[in-house]
Amino acid sequence: MSDRVAAVDCGTNSIRLLIADLVDGRLVEVDRRMTIVRLGQGVDATGAFAPEALERVFAATEEFAAVLQSEDVRRIRFVATSAARDVSNRDEFLAGIEQRLGVRPEIISGDEEAALSFRGATSxxxxxxxxxxxxxxxxxxxxxxxxxxxxxxxxxxxxxxxxxxxxxxxxxxxxxxxxxxxxxxxxxxxxxxxxxxxxxxxxxxxxxxxxxxxxxxxxxxxxxxxxxxxxxxxxxxxxxxxxxxxxxxxxxxxxxxxxxxxxxxxxxxxxxxxxxxxxxxxxxxxxxxxxxxxxxxxxxxxxx
Missing domain, CATH: 3.30.420.150 (Exopolyphosphatase. Domain 2)
Structure with a gap:
């Protein structure tokens, strides 16, 4: 039985999905996709997610949810990075993702983001x-x-x-x-x-x-x-x-x-x-x- 996992990374510009199997201690890619959502639109100036940016990311998440339903994914981890750390309406973002994907997003620190990038890039x-x-x-x-x-x-x-x-x-x-x-x-x-x-x-x-x-x-x-x-x-x-x-x-x-x-x-x-x-x-x-x-x-x- 394969150990199939899914990772979602929601950044300032794009949201991405990776579905992979663990085989002999390494990842074997099943599906990898990316959608530009520009979640960080205007955040530097306003400190909040724009309504249309949230609409884009929720629409992309619904597409990802359909893909995940068609695959036998056992565990999902959704991480959000820079854009989501300090915005005033992040609870709306978190609730919207959880409603559509069934998993609560983690807003990770810059240090954890760095460590995860390092692990992925050098594996x-x-x-x-x-x-x-x-x-x-x-x-x-x-x-x-x-x-x-x-x-x-x-x-x-x-x-x-x-x-x-x-x-x-x-x-x-x-x-x-x-x-x-x-x-x-x-x-x-x-x-x-x-x-x-x-x-x-x-x-x-x-x-x-x-x-x-x-x-x-x-x-x-x-x-x-x-x-x-x-x-x-x-x-x-x-x-x-x-x-x-x-x-x-x-x-x-x-x-x-x-x-x-x-x-x-x-x-x-x-x-x-x-x-x-x-x-x-x-x-x-x-x-x-x-x-x-x-x-x-x-x-x-x-x-x-």
């Missing part, structure tokens, strides 16, 4: 240690340094693709002044990190910002998980992709099949975060992983 990689896992989300960025024995240092920073875009971007394409403001915010928070970045021997970038930047850097004709997972980018490739993403028009980005429509508006700011982080490391390459917090949440349900 099937063999890289020189210590390695730094960077999970760039819509509302926050998690930095986790560690090795096979576990996490050495971790921190959640309040910089994300949606947060920075809403805060600074009003023109199309992004103006040099707006790009400077984004970069200044990123650098200011990276300056404060307690994670010893100089110890990093390998950078593993996870989640939608990193995988989308990789798809652009690799000039993929369409989004291809197999080509992106464990791809190695040079810092020159990263810089070239970031330059294009931050100077192109919305129409130009929309015309690239490998960029999800829900990321077109915010991918430039996310790329800046990854670029500025990579610039601080003693490395000339980074590894992209399609495995991230979702895999970490699923692994947490297996007891392994």
């Amino acid at each position: 099937a990689l063999d890289l020189p240690a210590p390695y730094l896992v960077a999970d760039i989300g819509g509302g926050s960025t998690e930095l986790v340094l560690g090795d096979r024995t576990g996490v050495r240092a971790a921190q959640s920073l309040d910089i994300g693709s949606v947060r920075l875009t809403e805060r600074h971007v009003t023109t199309d394409p992004t103006s040099p002044a707006e790009l400077t403001a984004i970069t200044k915010d990123v650098d200011a928070l990276l300056d404060t990190t307690t994670v010893p970045l100089h110890e990093t021997r390998a950078l593993i970038a996870v989640a939608g910002t990193a995988t989308t930047v990789a798809a652009v850097a690799l000039n993929l004709p369409q989004y291809d998980r197999a080509a992106i997972h464990h791809a190695i980018l040079s810092t020159d490739q990263l810089r070239e992709a970031t330059t294009w993403l931050t100077t192109s028009t919305r129409a130009a980005r929309s015309a690239v099949p490998s960029i999800h429509p829900g990321r077109v508006d915010v991918i430039g700011a996310g790329a800046v975060i990854l670029q500025r982080l990579a610039d601080r490391l003693p490395l000339n390459t980074l590894t992209i992983s399609e495995h991230d917090i979702l895999d970490g949440v699923a692994l947490s349900l297996t007891g392994h």
Whole structure:
């Protein structure tokens, strides 16, 4: 009898589902899907979830519930991250999810988010240690340094693709002044990190910002998980992709099949975060992983 589990990760920009079987101590993917819901729409300014954002996330959750009903899932864990931590109407969000999915969402701390991302990203990689896992989300960025024995240092920073875009971007394409403001915010928070970045021997970038930047850097004709997972980018490739993403028009980005429509508006700011982080490391390459917090949440349900 298989031990089938499901993990749901609801972030600032997207909600994602992973259904997996535990086989010989490792996860075997059954289904993985993502919907852009922009739950964090306006949160940086208002401190509350917008009604239309809640409608989007509830609709996506209903779709996930239908998928889960068709599979013999034994355990489900739903985690919510940056956008849900401080909003004034989070009880409405929690109750709406529980009503539709039958499980109470957990609003996890930045430290737990970092640890779960680290576990998911490194479970099937063999890289020189210590390695730094960077999970760039819509509302926050998690930095986790560690090795096979576990996490050495971790921190959640309040910089994300949606947060920075809403805060600074009003023109199309992004103006040099707006790009400077984004970069200044990123650098200011990276300056404060307690994670010893100089110890990093390998950078593993996870989640939608990193995988989308990789798809652009690799000039993929369409989004291809197999080509992106464990791809190695040079810092020159990263810089070239970031330059294009931050100077192109919305129409130009929309015309690239490998960029999800829900990321077109915010991918430039996310790329800046990854670029500025990579610039601080003693490395000339980074590894992209399609495995991230979702895999970490699923692994947490297996007891392994």
